[in-house]
Amino acid sequence: MRSFVHPLIGFTVGGTLAVAAGGMLVCGVIGLADGRAAAAFLITGALTLLVAVAMISSYRRGDPKEAGRAGPVTGLAAVTLAWVVASAVGAIPFLVAGTFESFLDAFFEAVSGFTTTGATLISDIEAQPDAILLWRSLSQWLGGVGIIVLVVAVAPVSGPGVQRAFYAETTGMTSDRLTPRIIDTAKIITLIFLVLSLAAAVAYLVAGMNVFDAINHSMTTIATGGFSTRNLSIGAFDSLAIESVAIVFMAMGGINFAFYWKAVRRRDIRPQFNEVVVYLALLLGISATVAISLVINDQASGFAGIVIDPLFAVTTILTTTGYTTADFDSWNSFATATILLTMFLGACAGSTAGGIKIIRVMLLSRSAIQELQRQVRPRVVQVLRVGKHVYDEDVRRAVLGFFLIYLLVFGIGVLVMAASGLDLVTAISAASATLNMIGPGLGEIGAIENFEAMPDLARAASCFLMIAGRLEVFTVVALITAGVDRVRESLGRS
Amino acid sequence: MKALVIGAGEVGMNVAKTLAADGQNVTMVDKDPGRCEHARVELDALVVEGNGASPVLLRELGVSGFSLVAAVTAVDEVNLIAALTAHQLGSGTTIARVRDPELLGRDDPFATGILGIDFVIDPDRAAAADIAAALQLPGAVSVEYFGDGELALAELIVTDSSPLVGKPLSERERPHPAFIVGLTRDGVAQLTRPEMVPRPGDHLLVTSPRESIRSAVAHLAGTVSEVHRCTIFGGGKIGLALARRMEDVGVHVTILERNRDRARKLAEKLPRTRVLIEDGMAEESLIEAGAHKADAFVACAGDDRMNLLAALNGKRIGADLCVATVSREEFTPLVDAIGLDAAFSPRLITAEQILRFVHTRSVKAIHLTRTGFEALELEVRPRAQLVGKAIGETGGLLHHCRVGAILHEEGVSIPQRGTPISAGDRLLLLGPVGTVSEVEEAFAGAG
Numbered sequence: 001m002r003s004f005v006h007p008l009i010g011f012t013v014g015g016t017l018a019v020a021a022g023g024m025l026v027c028g029v030i031g032l033a034d035g036r037a038a039a040a041f042l043i044t045g046a047l048t049l050l051v052a053v054a055m056i057s058s059y060r061r062g063d064p065k066e067a068g069r070a071g072p073v074t075g076l077a078a079v080t081l082a083w084v085v086a087s088a089v090g091a092i093p094f095l096v097a098g099t100f101e102s103f104l105d106a107f108f109e110a111v112s113g114f115t116t117t118g119a120t121l122i123s124d125i126e127a128q129p130d131a132i133l134l135w136r137s138l139s140q141w142l143g144g145v146g147i148i149v150l151v152v153a154v155a156p157v158s159g160p161g162v163q164r165a166f167y168a169e170t171t172g173m174t175s176d177r178l179t180p181r182i183i184d185t186a187k188i189i190t191l192i193f194l195v196l197s198l199a200a201a202v203a204y205l206v207a208g209m210n211v212f213d214a215i216n217h218s219m220t221t222i223a224t225g226g227f228s229t230r231n232l233s234i235g236a237f238d239s240l241a242i243e244s245v246a247i248v249f250m251a252m253g254g255i256n257f258a259f260y261w262k263a264v265r266r267r268d269i270r271p272q273f274n275e276v277v278v279y280l281a282l283l284l285g286i287s288a289t290v291a292i293s294l295v296i297n298d299q300a301s302g303f304a305g306i307v308i309d310p311l312f313a314v315t316t317i318l319t320t321t322g323y324t325t326a327d328f329d330s331w332n333s334f335a336t337a338t339i340l341l342t343m344f345l346g347a348c349a350g351s352t353a354g355g356i357k358i359i360r361v362m363l364l365s366r367s368a369i370q371e372l373q374r375q376v377r378p379r380v381v382q383v384l385r386v387g388k389h390v391y392d393e394d395v396r397r398a399v400l401g402f403f404l405i406y407l408l409v410f411g412i413g414v415l416v417m418a419a420s421g422l423d424l425v426t427a428i429s430a431a432s433a434t435l436n437m438i439g440p441g442l443g444e445i446g447a448i449e450n451f452e453a454m455p456d457l458a459r460a461a462s463c464f465l466m467i468a469g470r471l472e473v474f475t476v477v478a479l480i481t482a483g484v485d486r487v488r489e490s491l492g493r494s
Numbered sequence: 495m496k497a498l499v500i501g502a503g504e505v506g507m508n509v510a511k512t513l514a515a516d517g518q519n520v521t522m523v524d525k526d527p528g529r530c531e532h533a534r535v536e537l538d539a540l541v542v543e544g545n546g547a548s549p550v551l552l553r554e555l556g557v558s559g560f561s562l563v564a565a566v567t568a569v570d571e572v573n574l575i576a577a578l579t580a581h582q583l584g585s586g587t588t589i590a591r592v593r594d595p596e597l598l599g600r601d602d603p604f605a606t607g608i609l610g611i612d613f614v615i616d617p618d619r620a621a622a623a624d625i626a627a628a629l630q631l632p633g634a635v636s637v638e639y640f641g642d643g644e645l646a647l648a649e650l651i652v653t654d655s656s657p658l659v660g661k662p663l664s665e666r667e668r669p670h671p672a673f674i675v676g677l678t679r680d681g682v683a684q685l686t687r688p689e690m691v692p693r694p695g696d697h698l699l700v701t702s703p704r705e706s707i708r709s710a711v712a713h714l715a716g717t718v719s720e721v722h723r724c725t726i727f728g729g730g731k732i733g734l735a736l737a738r739r740m741e742d743v744g745v746h747v748t749i750l751e752r753n754r755d756r757a758r759k760l761a762e763k764l765p766r767t768r769v770l771i772e773d774g775m776a777e778e779s780l781i782e783a784g785a786h787k788a789d790a791f792v793a794c795a796g797d798d799r800m801n802l803l804a805a806l807n808g809k810r811i812g813a814d815l816c817v818a819t820v821s822r823e824e825f826t827p828l829v830d831a832i833g834l835d836a837a838f839s840p841r842l843i844t845a846e847q848i849l850r851f852v853h854t855r856s857v858k859a860i861h862l863t864r865t866g867f868e869a870l871e872l873e874v875r876p877r878a879q880l881v882g883k884a885i886g887e888t889g890g891l892l893h894h895c896r897v898g899a900i901l902h903e904e905g906v907s908i909p910q911r912g913t914p915i916s917a918g919d920r921l922l923l924l925g926p927v928g929t930v931s932e933v934e935e936a937f938a939g940a941g
Contacts, residue, residue, distance in 0.1 A: 377768075377770065377782050378782075379770040379771045379772075379773070379779060379782055379783075380768060380769065380770050380771075381751075381754075381757040381758055381760070381761045381769040381770065381771060382761065383758065383761040383762050385762075385765060388765065390762045
């Protein structure tokens with residue numbers, strides 16, 4: 001029997017469900033200890049697992065080579081669908097446990113989790129059952145590693161279709177193949193993630209968190225997600241030690257994972273090295289700028305106020321994590337404008353951060369400078385170069401195209417947000433905070449607020465922007481374009 | 495000594511000619527009948543028509559009896575195979591001309607160690623090195639080093655502001671140890687005499703120890719402008735190699751290259767160099783390249799005529815030092831005639847380098863054909879006729895040559911009348927072309 005859906009889609013969706021089910025069952029066990037919401041997770045998890053097993057086994061009965069043989073559109077569809085399905089299934093425990101009453105809200109929370117955005121609709125986080133809190137953190141961790149990466153890491157499939165899906169999910173312009181086989185690469189990424197999370201958890205413990213908080217925060221820090229177990233986020237702990245640990249591990253989460261692997265294996269790290277240097281320089285430079293503006297405007301005092309608060313705020317925004325300590329919304333407008341623009345930069349390519357990514361920003365600025373130089377010397381031959389690495393002209397085109405589409409999606413996002421009734425600052429920052437996968441924005445969704453002020457239309461738009469941002473717009477936009485083309489074709493035929 | 499030269503092109507002919515003039519038994523192999531015919535007329539050598547890379551031919555020639563095999567055809571791979579085969583068949587020193595650095599680099603230990611090729615020479619890189627050396631010595635148009643680099647022999651052009659202008663050489667001030675050996679005026683080379691009065695535009699040949707050549711040349715030439723900005727016309731292999739060297743010493747380099755793909759390659763390989771597309775030699779494009787403000791303008795495109803014209807144009811719009819690479823000997827006289835500062839011939843440089851390598855133990859020879867002088871570094875053997883004599887009192891042993899410098903264990907010294915010559919000294923002899931090799935006897939040990 002031939003199935004309706006392409007085997008690749010069946011396989012990825014089935015795999016995604018299995019991953020989500022695994023996470024839910026873990027949360028269910030924690031729920032048993034806590035005595036709350038255990039049933040919601042255990043039952044949902046078990047049912048999801050059944051569906052997943054069914055889908056995967058039906059795929060296994062088919063021709064395994066078929067999955068590898070997939071066109072570009074199938075690959076993009078598989079990835080996008082995997083993320084939507086993960087979020088949809090991930091929303092169910094929120095509904096069953098009674099956290100939300102509307103599906104849209106639960107979906108929003110799940111999308112915000114899997115995409116590592118960190119925007120929340122829960123007003124009293126601390127009142128939630130442990131299982132719900134862990135599920136939020138775990139969804140960010142799973143989404144941070146990458147759903148397709150996880151699926152590929154556990155299930156041995158390969159072929160052009162799977163590769164396309166794999167690369168569509170990884171951030172940045174080029175995926176660094178660490179090993180000849182994509183499955184090994186996926187395993188390595190997962191391993192790096194595990195090691196870093198473990199290190200973060202230990203550091204949080206030492207800095208004074210309890211075990212549950214440390215585990216939750218380690219997952220959402222390394223994934224640069226931003227969900228916290230506290231209403232006041234990291235600020236609730238009121239501890240310089242914890243804030244410092246968060247700064248260090250957020251910054252580490254913003255670095256290309258291939259970089260760590262190459263550094264450990266003593267491979268050539270030069271291609272990524274320049275980006276990392278610029279990333280760290282921007283981190284410190286922007287922090288210093290914000291700090292100076294705070295001092296000038298008499299809005300900060302003491303070591304914590306002048307050094308740690310700006311550094312924390314800039315790190316959390318640049319890495320697109322979204323933890324908060326100080327209420328940066330109340331800072332002077334120069335500082336808030338800086339924060340808003342920093343949202344777009346993002347951290348290194350190949351990390352879990354959102355945004356445009358440092359390497360693209362570097363290439364865009366070089367391109368811009370070169371265009372200016374061309375005005376003076378029309379005959380000059382220009383090469384896109386970072387350090388000693390020379391980029392192909394195709395890369396220049398791709399980066400410019402990416403930037404344009406990114407701005408376009410952002411612009412449409414702002415319009416929809418404004419149409420839903422949000423004020424201008426809130427609308428702009430909401431589109432930015434979701435597309436760039438940050439979490440908190442400014443105005444009504446500011447650092448100390450949550451997203452409850454959003455009308456339903458804005459919540460739906462946020463879901464779209466978050467998934468588009470996680471898959472770096474191209475995947476989603478290309479899929480929409482392909483869909484439009486198909487509709488046009490079928491209209492033309494009839 | 496028997497020498498086998500494979501390839502009767504310009505490099506091969508030059509090497510063969512010099513070796514033959516040195517009294518060696520030269521065999522020349524080339525597969526082109528026309529070139530063989532030409533070589534038969536030009537060379538005092540056995541000329542064999544055939545493939546120099548063929549083991550059959552090499553064995554027939556008895557290659558194991560040759561103490562030198564130089565494979566210098568235009569094809570890298572042929573040269574490599576010929577040198578390898580000769581080495582395997584038991585020949586002496588092997589030399590291969592390899593232009594593609596990706597095939598085999600000059601200092602690649604793989605070449606000498608495993609492959610057994612003693613000397614790999616790349617004409618383009620050698621030319622680029624020579625040009626770069628000249629550009630890095632302000633005031634000089636070319637420079638060569640002797641005695642393991644301790645002694646420099648530079649050619650410079652006298653300018654209006656030179657302190658030498660208008661008075662006899664004997665009255666010149668001597669702030670730096672330097673010896674003005676030769677003077678070329680209107681293409682005529684002569685050894686200097688104390689009563690000579692230099693004029694602007696004269697080319698002088700000067701020897702000086704390495705550490706003082708810089709200041710000596712700057713003083714004598716009357717210019718001290720260092721090369722900070724360099725425009726290179728033509729981004730071929732010489733242009734690329736030269737740009738790389740200049741870039742490394744912090745010079746602002748601009749390259750003009752006609753071919754778009756090649757230009758892109760250059761831009762990729764040279765991070766600090768500005769690469770421009772050259773479309774014709776229009777003044778506009780030269781000015782966009784900053785040639786009018788350049789301290790040095792080097793024309794090294796593929797074609798001699800183009801190079802001469804480009805360098806001329808560079809001179810016209812105001813570039814300071816204008817040099818061109820010129821491959822064909824018949825164009826050399828034009829260089830002076832149209833007022834360029836110097837010309838470099840990659841093939842002559844290659845031949846020179848091979849000869850210097852061959853002579854490495856006792857003799858080092860070099861031909862400065864463009865200035866009309868020839869230089870030779872010779873060691874005074876014990877019991878040679880020269881031992882115990884003094885400079886200026888050699889009784890005709892040195893014929894028409896002059897000792898430009900003495901290299902001994904303590905270093906380099908500039909000879910003066912009465913300086914004694916002892917066994918073990920190495921002398922740099924200079925003289926008009928053809929005069930230097932005649933005096934070798936005076937250096938040999940008696941019996």
